[in-house]
Amino acid sequence: MSKTVDFGFEIEAKLREREANGLRRDLSPVESVSANSAVAEDPGGNEPTFRDEQTIFAANNYLGLAGDERVATAAAETARTVGTGAGASRLVVGDTPAHRSLERSLAASKGTERALAFSSGYAANVGTLTALSPDVIFSDELNHASIIDGARLSEADVVVYDHCDPDALAAAMAERAGETRAEQSWLVVTDSVFSMDGDIAPLAELCSVAESYGAWVMADEAHATGVYDGGVVGERGLEDRVQIQLGTLSKALGAQGGFIAGSEPLIEWILNAARSFIFSTGLAPPAAAAAEQALELAPEQRDALWHNVDRLREGLESMGYDVMGETHILPVLVGSREDAVALDERLEEAGIVAPAIRPPTVPAGTSRIRVAPQATHTDRHIDTCLAAFEAAGEEVGLL
Incomplete structure (x- = not known):
């Protein structure tokens, strides 16, 4: 029997x-993202439940389309006609009509010249x-981990500005401006x-600050794609001011999958220079077709x-909970880790x-x-959720 050698990593101790x-996490198998046991035999069932009648209020499947029969069809x-996988990088032989059709639809929805699909939003x-x-990346302090990791790997100087604060961005840019700015x-x-947090970045104000210093703007629309018409960028008419729009196909x-959308030269450069695109098998064609149908x-x-x-x-809010944000994501602020875990349980x-x-x-x-409510939650689901929050909050001592 081989002996496990610990090269100083002390994995078990770290676990x-x-x-x-209270920070260890475990996988929890999901039988279906769309159907509970009562409707599991119905391929068109789309109630957002699993695990013996438990109802999901945590998924990013905001529009309930992961269980939609038309999307599945x-x-x-596409799996039958094109294949279940791309088989290779898109730049080798993995570029299929399903990818091109999806990208045309994404570009149209985002009001851009072109779009490019990746295997995930993280990869994008x-x-x-x-x-x-870039030489300098100015990043919101609450940006997603994939932005943080991408910024680090880019080897740019990274300047973190206060969350959703255009004045903080302006101050950071003014501090960096100097003789080398034009270069x-x-x-x-x-x-x-x-x-x-469920809030929305003040994109128009951020664009104004960026424009005053000749900077580009990149918006990650992962949690806005599909929920808003053209994302927040499109809904607010900022397509000409946000040079790079990123989104996801998986929420x-x-x-x-994920994608970026922008000008023709931008997309040409990304597909020639992005290692996560070049050296990765193309997005599975069935996923591309599903995303286009969902769009x-x-x-x-x-x-x-x-x-x-x-x-x-x-x-x-009528019960007394503090609900953060202004979007379809409803973070119920609790405070302590212990109270949040107790409420969860x-x-x-x-x-x-x-x-x-x-x-x-x-x-x-x-x-x-x-x-995170879904379009496919029924009034019964909403009533059950509210009743559960009221009873749980009283039991934990939050109400």
Whole structure:
């Protein structure tokens, strides 16, 4: 029997420490993202439940399209006609009609000349930032980890500005400006919708600051794609001011993958220079077809989503909960990690899956329950969720 050799990494000790601090995480198998046991035999069932009638209020499947029969059919048909996988990098022999059709639809939806699909949103962020390799990246302090990692790998000087604060960005740019400014490339990078706080970046104001210093702007629309018409950038008419739009296919569009959208020269450069694109097998064609179908269906799902968002926010706030943000993501601020975990456990006992979000994902003292309603939640689901929050909050001592 071979002996495990520990080369100083002390993995087991690190795991024990993480568990002692309440930070260890485990995988929890999901039988279906769309159907509970009562409707599991119906391929068109789309109730967002799993695990013996528990209802999910934690998924990023905002429009409920991951369980939509029309999306599944598009994926299945493409699997039969094109294949289940691309088989190679897009630059070798992995570029298929499914990819090109998706990219045309994405570019049209984002109001850009062209789009490029990646295997994931993470790969799109890392690939784009390293391919551009600007001299300076100005990054919102609450940007997603994939932006942070991409900025580090780009070898740019990274300047972090206060969250959603155009004045802080302006001050940071003024401090960096000098004799070398004209010779440097500057890039402002921000999420449009922040997934843990549920707020929206002041994109127009950030663009104004960037323009005054000749900088480009890149917006990560992962949590806005599909939910807003053209994302936040499109809804606010900023297509001509945001040079790089990034999005995902794996949240509201219910598929898999990521993309960037922008000018023809930008996309040509990225596909020639982004290592996460060049050296990765192309996005699976069925995922591309599913995403394109979902993009077409998104507008008809939005009203139902916002109806559920409004009902949940109003109900939670009327109980006395502090609900953060202004979007379809409803972070219920709790405070301590212990109270958030206790609330999480009581909710799960009541059949509501909405895990606690705690440090290091969010700052100490701001632990929360991140509630993410879906378009396919019914009034019964919303009522059950609100009743569970009321009972759990009273039991934990939060109400």
